[in-house]
Amino acid sequence: MSAARVLLQLDCDPQPSAFDAIVAIDAGVDVLLRHGGVTPESAVALVHGAMFTRGEDDLASTAIFVGGSDVRAAEAIFEKVRQTFLGPLRVSVFLDPAGANTTACAAAVVATRHLPCSDRALAGQWQALVLGGTGPVGQRVAQLLARTGMRVTVASRSRVRAAEICQRIMNQVPQALLEPVEPGIFLEQAIARADLIVAAGAAGTTLLDGSAVARAKKAQVMIDLNAVPPAGIEGIIATDKAQQRHDRIVYGAFGVGGIKMRIHRTAIHKLFQSNKACLDVEELYAIGTEL
Ligand SMILES: NC(=O)c1ccc[n+]([C@@H]2O[C@H](COP(=O)([O-])OP(=O)(O)OC[C@H]3O[C@@H](n4cnc5c(N)ncnc54)[C@H](OP(=O)(O)O)[C@@H]3O)[C@@H](O)[C@H]2O)c1
Numbered sequence: 029m030s031a032a033r034v035l036l037q038l039d040c041d042p043q044p045s046a047f048d049a050i051v052a053i054d055a056g057v058d059v060l061l062r063h064g065g066v067t068p069e070s071a072v073a074l075v076h077g078a079m080f081t082r083g084e085d086d087l088a089s090t091a092i093f094v095g096g097s098d099v100r101a102a103e104a105i106f107e108k109v110r111q112t113f114l115g116p117l118r119v120s121v122f123l124d125p126a127g128a129n130t131t132a133c134a135a136a137v138v139a140t141r142h143l144p145c146s147d148r149a150l151a152g153q154w155q156a157l158v159l160g161g162t163g164p165v166g167q168r169v170a171q172l173l174a175r176t177g178m179r180v181t182v183a184s185r186s187r188v189r190a191a192e193i194c195q196r197i198m199n200q201v202p203q204a205l206l207e208p209v210e211p212g213i214f215l216e217q218a219i220a221r222a223d224l225i226v227a228a229g230a231a232g233t234t235l236l237d238g239s240a241v242a243r244a245k246k247a248q249v250m251i252d253l254n255a256v257p258p259a260g261i262e263g264i265i266a267t268d269k270a271q272q273r274h275d276r277i278v279y280g281a282f283g284v285g286g287i288k289m290r291i292h293r294t295a296i297h298k299l300f301q302s303n304k305a306c307l308d309v310e311e312l313y314a315i316g317t318e319l
Pocket residue numbers: 126127128131160161162163164165166183184185186189190227228229230231232233253254255281285288
Protein backbone atom coordinates (compact mmCIF):
# COMPACT_ATOMS: atom_id res chain seq x y z
CA MET A 29 0.00 0.00 0.00
CA SER A 30 1.44 3.39 -0.94
CA ALA A 31 1.85 6.05 1.75
CA ALA A 32 -0.77 8.81 2.10
CA ARG A 33 0.09 11.96 0.16
CA VAL A 34 0.83 14.58 2.81
CA LEU A 35 1.30 18.26 1.93
CA LEU A 36 2.74 20.74 4.42
CA GLN A 37 1.40 24.21 3.68
CA LEU A 38 3.90 26.75 5.03
CA ASP A 39 2.47 30.27 4.94
CA CYS A 40 4.07 33.48 6.19
CA ASP A 41 0.66 34.98 7.07
CA PRO A 42 -0.90 34.32 10.49
CA GLN A 43 -3.77 32.46 8.77
CA PRO A 44 -2.59 30.13 6.03
CA SER A 45 -4.32 30.83 2.71
CA ALA A 46 -7.70 29.14 2.30
CA PHE A 47 -7.32 29.41 -1.48
CA ASP A 48 -4.07 27.44 -1.51
CA ALA A 49 -5.56 24.87 0.87
CA ILE A 50 -8.63 24.26 -1.30
CA VAL A 51 -6.55 23.93 -4.48
CA ALA A 52 -4.36 21.35 -2.73
CA ILE A 53 -7.40 19.34 -1.63
CA ASP A 54 -8.96 19.54 -5.10
CA ALA A 55 -5.66 18.37 -6.59
CA GLY A 56 -5.98 15.15 -4.59
CA VAL A 57 -3.75 15.64 -1.53
CA ASP A 58 -4.76 13.07 1.14
CA VAL A 59 -3.68 15.05 4.19
CA LEU A 60 -3.05 18.79 4.33
CA LEU A 61 -1.09 20.17 7.30
CA ARG A 62 -1.55 23.95 7.45
CA HIS A 63 0.97 26.16 9.23
CA GLY A 64 0.59 29.95 9.51
CA GLY A 65 3.02 32.60 10.73
CA VAL A 66 5.96 30.57 9.43
CA THR A 67 9.39 32.19 9.34
CA PRO A 68 12.62 30.82 7.87
CA GLU A 69 13.70 29.90 11.41
CA SER A 70 10.48 28.10 12.34
CA ALA A 71 10.39 26.33 8.96
CA VAL A 72 13.46 24.26 9.84
CA ALA A 73 11.72 22.00 12.39
CA LEU A 74 8.76 21.57 10.04
CA VAL A 75 11.04 20.52 7.19
CA HIS A 76 12.86 18.09 9.51
CA GLY A 77 9.46 16.62 10.41
CA ALA A 78 8.71 16.16 6.72
CA MET A 79 12.00 14.57 5.72
CA PHE A 80 12.94 12.43 8.73
CA THR A 81 9.60 10.70 9.36
CA ARG A 82 9.30 8.41 6.38
CA GLY A 83 11.75 6.02 4.74
CA GLU A 84 13.48 7.12 1.52
CA ASP A 85 11.02 5.12 -0.61
CA ASP A 86 8.08 7.06 0.81
CA LEU A 87 9.61 10.54 0.72
CA ALA A 88 7.85 11.21 -2.59
CA SER A 89 4.56 11.01 -0.70
CA THR A 90 5.43 14.05 1.42
CA ALA A 91 5.76 17.54 -0.09
CA ILE A 92 5.84 21.22 0.89
CA PHE A 93 3.94 24.21 -0.48
CA VAL A 94 5.24 27.71 0.44
CA GLY A 95 2.88 30.67 0.14
CA GLY A 96 1.55 33.82 1.78
CA SER A 97 0.83 37.42 0.87
CA ASP A 98 4.34 38.74 1.62
CA VAL A 99 6.27 37.56 -1.42
CA ARG A 100 9.73 38.38 -0.02
CA ALA A 101 8.96 36.59 3.26
CA ALA A 102 7.71 33.50 1.42
CA GLU A 103 10.80 33.50 -0.82
CA ALA A 104 12.99 33.52 2.29
CA ILE A 105 11.08 30.50 3.67
CA PHE A 106 11.44 28.69 0.34
CA GLU A 107 15.20 29.33 0.37
CA LYS A 108 15.48 28.05 3.94
CA VAL A 109 13.46 24.93 3.11
CA ARG A 110 15.87 24.09 0.29
CA GLN A 111 18.92 24.73 2.51
CA THR A 112 17.52 22.40 5.15
CA PHE A 113 17.42 19.35 2.87
CA LEU A 114 20.28 16.89 3.32
CA GLY A 115 21.23 15.47 -0.09
CA PRO A 116 18.76 12.69 -0.97
CA LEU A 117 16.93 13.29 2.30
CA ARG A 118 14.52 15.81 0.93
CA VAL A 119 10.96 16.29 -0.30
CA SER A 120 9.47 18.15 -3.23
CA VAL A 121 8.66 21.85 -2.75
CA PHE A 122 6.53 24.43 -4.60
CA LEU A 123 6.60 28.23 -4.20
CA ASP A 124 3.57 30.39 -5.08
CA PRO A 125 3.32 33.44 -2.78
CA ALA A 126 0.09 35.38 -3.33
CA GLY A 127 -0.35 33.43 -6.56
CA ALA A 128 2.44 35.50 -8.13
CA ASN A 129 4.26 32.58 -9.76
CA THR A 130 1.24 30.82 -11.23
CA THR A 131 -0.36 34.11 -12.36
CA ALA A 132 2.80 35.28 -14.12
CA CYS A 133 3.24 31.88 -15.77
CA ALA A 134 -0.36 31.88 -16.99
CA ALA A 135 0.13 35.33 -18.54
CA ALA A 136 3.35 34.27 -20.29
CA VAL A 137 1.78 31.03 -21.50
CA VAL A 138 -1.23 32.74 -23.10
CA ALA A 139 0.99 35.48 -24.59
CA THR A 140 3.29 32.99 -26.28
CA ARG A 141 0.33 31.05 -27.69
CA HIS A 142 -0.47 34.10 -29.81
CA LEU A 143 3.09 35.33 -30.34
CA PRO A 144 5.06 32.16 -31.02
CA CYS A 145 8.50 31.94 -29.43
CA SER A 146 9.62 28.45 -30.46
CA ASP A 147 13.14 29.75 -31.01
CA ARG A 148 14.97 32.90 -29.98
CA ALA A 149 15.09 34.34 -33.52
CA LEU A 150 11.31 34.11 -33.71
CA ALA A 151 10.82 35.49 -30.22
CA GLY A 152 13.28 38.33 -30.87
CA GLN A 153 10.88 39.94 -33.31
CA TRP A 154 8.34 40.56 -30.53
CA GLN A 155 8.32 43.67 -28.38
CA ALA A 156 6.64 43.22 -25.01
CA LEU A 157 5.71 45.96 -22.55
CA VAL A 158 5.06 45.01 -18.92
CA LEU A 159 3.25 47.76 -17.03
CA GLY A 160 3.57 47.54 -13.24
CA GLY A 161 6.71 45.56 -14.01
CA THR A 162 8.25 46.04 -10.56
CA GLY A 163 5.60 44.08 -8.63
CA PRO A 164 5.90 40.38 -7.78
CA VAL A 165 3.75 39.40 -10.76
CA GLY A 166 5.12 41.94 -13.27
CA GLN A 167 8.76 41.15 -12.67
CA ARG A 168 8.07 37.42 -13.12
CA VAL A 169 6.15 38.05 -16.35
CA ALA A 170 9.07 40.17 -17.62
CA GLN A 171 11.56 37.44 -16.69
CA LEU A 172 9.60 34.68 -18.43
CA LEU A 173 9.08 36.72 -21.60
CA ALA A 174 12.74 37.74 -21.65
CA ARG A 175 13.71 34.07 -21.24
CA THR A 176 11.83 33.23 -24.45
CA GLY A 177 13.91 35.86 -26.28
CA MET A 178 11.31 38.63 -26.52
CA ARG A 179 12.48 42.22 -26.17
CA VAL A 180 10.90 43.40 -22.94
CA THR A 181 10.26 46.91 -21.66
CA VAL A 182 9.72 47.06 -17.90
CA ALA A 183 7.58 50.05 -16.90
CA SER A 184 7.27 51.61 -13.45
CA ARG A 185 6.48 55.03 -12.01
CA SER A 186 10.19 55.13 -11.25
CA ARG A 187 12.87 54.38 -13.81
CA VAL A 188 15.27 53.51 -10.96
CA ARG A 189 12.94 50.78 -9.69
CA ALA A 190 12.39 49.49 -13.23
CA ALA A 191 16.18 49.40 -13.78
CA GLU A 192 16.64 47.43 -10.55
CA ILE A 193 14.19 44.81 -11.78
CA CYS A 194 15.93 44.66 -15.18
CA GLN A 195 19.23 44.05 -13.40
CA ARG A 196 17.67 41.34 -11.26
CA ILE A 197 16.31 39.63 -14.37
CA MET A 198 19.69 39.96 -16.12
CA ASN A 199 21.23 38.07 -13.20
CA GLN A 200 18.83 35.19 -13.93
CA VAL A 201 18.73 35.52 -17.73
CA PRO A 202 22.03 37.05 -18.94
CA GLN A 203 20.90 37.13 -22.59
CA ALA A 204 17.72 39.08 -21.74
CA LEU A 205 16.87 42.08 -23.91
CA LEU A 206 15.42 44.57 -21.44
CA GLU A 207 14.71 48.26 -21.15
CA PRO A 208 13.46 50.10 -18.06
CA VAL A 209 11.06 53.03 -18.56
CA GLU A 210 9.03 55.48 -16.51
CA PRO A 211 6.11 57.63 -17.71
CA GLY A 212 7.22 60.02 -20.45
CA ILE A 213 8.51 59.87 -23.99
CA PHE A 214 10.21 56.46 -23.64
CA LEU A 215 7.04 54.86 -22.28
CA GLU A 216 5.08 56.42 -25.15
CA GLN A 217 7.54 54.91 -27.63
CA ALA A 218 7.25 51.53 -25.90
CA ILE A 219 3.44 51.68 -26.12
CA ALA A 220 3.61 52.52 -29.82
CA ARG A 221 5.97 49.67 -30.74
CA ALA A 222 4.66 46.91 -28.42
CA ASP A 223 3.28 43.71 -29.94
CA LEU A 224 2.25 42.58 -26.46
CA ILE A 225 1.16 44.65 -23.45
CA VAL A 226 0.71 43.08 -20.02
CA ALA A 227 -0.73 45.19 -17.20
CA ALA A 228 0.47 43.89 -13.84
CA GLY A 229 -0.15 46.98 -11.74
CA ALA A 230 -1.65 47.08 -8.27
CA ALA A 231 -5.28 45.99 -7.96
CA GLY A 232 -7.76 48.67 -9.05
CA THR A 233 -5.14 50.79 -10.84
CA THR A 234 -5.57 51.84 -14.48
CA LEU A 235 -2.19 51.85 -16.19
CA LEU A 236 -3.35 52.21 -19.79
CA ASP A 237 -6.35 54.47 -20.38
CA GLY A 238 -8.45 54.48 -23.52
CA SER A 239 -6.33 57.03 -25.37
CA ALA A 240 -3.14 55.09 -24.61
CA VAL A 241 -4.84 51.90 -25.82
CA ALA A 242 -5.59 53.71 -29.09
CA ARG A 243 -1.91 54.70 -29.40
CA ALA A 244 -0.85 51.05 -29.04
CA LYS A 245 -1.38 50.51 -32.74
CA LYS A 246 0.92 47.49 -33.13
CA ALA A 247 -0.34 45.58 -30.09
CA GLN A 248 -1.70 42.19 -31.15
CA VAL A 249 -2.22 40.93 -27.62
CA MET A 250 -3.16 42.75 -24.39
CA ILE A 251 -3.44 41.05 -21.01
CA ASP A 252 -4.81 42.79 -17.91
CA LEU A 253 -4.09 40.87 -14.70
CA ASN A 254 -6.06 43.26 -12.49
CA ALA A 255 -9.47 41.89 -11.50
CA VAL A 256 -10.51 44.86 -9.32
CA PRO A 257 -12.32 47.73 -11.11
CA PRO A 258 -11.33 49.99 -12.72
CA ALA A 259 -9.53 47.85 -15.29
CA GLY A 260 -5.74 48.01 -15.58
CA ILE A 261 -6.19 48.41 -19.35
CA GLU A 262 -9.30 50.43 -20.17
CA GLY A 263 -11.78 48.44 -22.20
CA ILE A 264 -10.66 44.99 -21.07
CA ILE A 265 -13.22 43.08 -19.02
CA ALA A 266 -11.93 40.72 -16.32
CA THR A 267 -13.67 37.74 -17.98
CA ASP A 268 -12.19 38.40 -21.45
CA LYS A 269 -10.47 35.28 -22.70
CA ALA A 270 -8.81 35.38 -26.12
CA GLN A 271 -11.46 37.96 -27.01
CA GLN A 272 -11.00 39.69 -30.35
CA ARG A 273 -11.41 43.42 -29.78
CA HIS A 274 -10.35 46.17 -32.18
CA ASP A 275 -8.05 43.89 -34.22
CA ARG A 276 -6.32 42.45 -31.20
CA ILE A 277 -6.66 39.58 -28.75
CA VAL A 278 -7.41 40.56 -25.15
CA TYR A 279 -7.43 38.72 -21.85
CA GLY A 280 -8.68 39.85 -18.45
CA ALA A 281 -7.65 38.49 -15.06
CA PHE A 282 -10.27 35.74 -14.99
CA GLY A 283 -9.51 34.96 -18.64
CA VAL A 284 -6.03 33.78 -17.62
CA GLY A 285 -7.39 32.31 -14.37
CA GLY A 286 -8.25 28.94 -15.93
CA ILE A 287 -4.69 28.26 -17.06
CA LYS A 288 -3.35 29.60 -13.74
CA MET A 289 -5.47 27.05 -11.86
CA ARG A 290 -4.37 24.23 -14.15
CA ILE A 291 -0.71 25.13 -13.61
CA HIS A 292 -1.29 25.17 -9.84
CA ARG A 293 -3.07 21.79 -9.76
CA THR A 294 -0.59 20.15 -12.13
CA ALA A 295 2.26 21.43 -9.96
CA ILE A 296 0.68 19.79 -6.90
CA HIS A 297 0.52 16.49 -8.83
CA LYS A 298 4.18 16.85 -9.86
CA LEU A 299 5.20 17.26 -6.23
CA PHE A 300 4.26 13.64 -5.58
CA GLN A 301 5.96 12.11 -8.63
CA SER A 302 9.37 12.20 -6.91
CA ASN A 303 10.93 13.74 -3.81
CA LYS A 304 13.10 16.07 -5.93
CA ALA A 305 10.76 18.59 -7.56
CA CYS A 306 11.59 22.21 -6.80
CA LEU A 307 8.92 24.35 -8.43
CA ASP A 308 9.65 28.06 -8.74
CA VAL A 309 8.55 30.34 -11.56
CA GLU A 310 10.65 28.83 -14.37
CA GLU A 311 9.62 25.24 -13.56
CA LEU A 312 5.97 26.31 -13.33
CA TYR A 313 6.23 28.01 -16.71
CA ALA A 314 7.56 24.74 -18.18
CA ILE A 315 4.48 23.00 -16.73
CA GLY A 316 2.25 25.69 -18.26
CA THR A 317 3.73 25.31 -21.74
CA GLU A 318 3.07 21.54 -21.64
CA LEU A 319 -0.61 21.89 -20.74
N1 LIG B 1 -5.58 36.14 -10.45
C1 LIG B 1 -4.73 35.94 -9.45
O1 LIG B 1 -4.71 34.88 -8.81
C2 LIG B 1 -3.75 37.00 -9.11
C3 LIG B 1 -2.68 36.65 -8.29
C4 LIG B 1 -1.76 37.63 -7.99
C5 LIG B 1 -1.92 38.91 -8.49
N2 LIG B 1 -2.98 39.22 -9.27
C6 LIG B 1 -3.14 40.58 -9.79
O2 LIG B 1 -1.98 40.90 -10.56
C7 LIG B 1 -1.68 42.28 -10.42
C8 LIG B 1 -0.23 42.43 -9.99
O3 LIG B 1 -0.05 41.87 -8.71
P1 LIG B 1 1.16 42.34 -7.78
O4 LIG B 1 0.99 41.67 -6.48
O5 LIG B 1 2.44 42.19 -8.53
O6 LIG B 1 0.81 43.90 -7.67
P2 LIG B 1 1.42 45.05 -6.72
O7 LIG B 1 2.70 44.59 -6.14
O8 LIG B 1 0.36 45.46 -5.76
O9 LIG B 1 1.64 46.24 -7.74
C9 LIG B 1 2.45 46.07 -8.89
C10 LIG B 1 3.08 47.40 -9.26
O10 LIG B 1 2.07 48.36 -9.54
C11 LIG B 1 2.64 49.66 -9.36
N3 LIG B 1 1.66 50.52 -8.68
C12 LIG B 1 1.24 50.41 -7.40
N4 LIG B 1 0.33 51.38 -7.12
C13 LIG B 1 0.20 52.11 -8.25
C14 LIG B 1 -0.56 53.25 -8.60
N5 LIG B 1 -1.41 53.82 -7.73
N6 LIG B 1 -0.44 53.74 -9.86
C15 LIG B 1 0.39 53.16 -10.75
N7 LIG B 1 1.14 52.09 -10.47
C16 LIG B 1 1.05 51.55 -9.24
C17 LIG B 1 3.88 49.49 -8.51
O11 LIG B 1 5.00 49.76 -9.34
P3 LIG B 1 5.85 51.12 -9.23
O12 LIG B 1 5.68 51.64 -7.83
O13 LIG B 1 7.23 50.66 -9.52
O14 LIG B 1 5.26 52.01 -10.26
C18 LIG B 1 3.88 48.02 -8.14
O15 LIG B 1 5.17 47.45 -8.07
C19 LIG B 1 -2.68 42.84 -9.42
O16 LIG B 1 -3.71 43.50 -10.09
C20 LIG B 1 -3.19 41.62 -8.69
O17 LIG B 1 -4.48 41.79 -8.17
C21 LIG B 1 -3.88 38.29 -9.62
